Amino acid sequence: LFFRTSKSLAHRDESALARWGEVVQGFDEGDGWIRVGDRFLPQRVQGIEVLTVQSRLGRDLRLDLRGLVGSDSAKSLGDVGGGA
Numbered sequence: 001l002f003f004r005t006s007k008s009l010a011h012r013d014e015s016a017l018a019r020w021g022e023v024v025q026g027f028d029e030g031d032g033w034i035r036v037g038d039r040f041l042p043q044r045v046q047g048i049e050v051l052t053v054q055s056r057l058g059r060d061l062r063l064d065l066r067g068l069v070g071s072d073s074a075k076s077l078g079d080v081g082g083g084a
Contacts (some may be wrong), residue, residue, distance in 0.1 A: 003039035009032070013039060023054060024045055 007029070016039055018024050026036035034041045034051060042080035043051050 001045070003040065003041060004033075005046065005080060007033045007040050009042060009045065 001018045001020070002012040002014065003018060005011045005013050017034075018041060024034075024036050024041070026034040026041065029035055029040075032043050034043060041051060043049065
């Protein structure tokens, strides 16, 4: 799943990738976006939940991208770059 430089699906950072199955730590912005450092990850892409909350401390989250590994939905998202 590509990180975004802003809260727009169109603003993909082709150099920053969260691989499927990876756990990332971020901050829930409360609007469908997770801030990870100075980049953003969408919680949903094309209506499909792509991040699963593993634990929550306030609005800080540990997120797991495992939900779509190997699924047809993951392949059809078109948001994977080198992972799967």
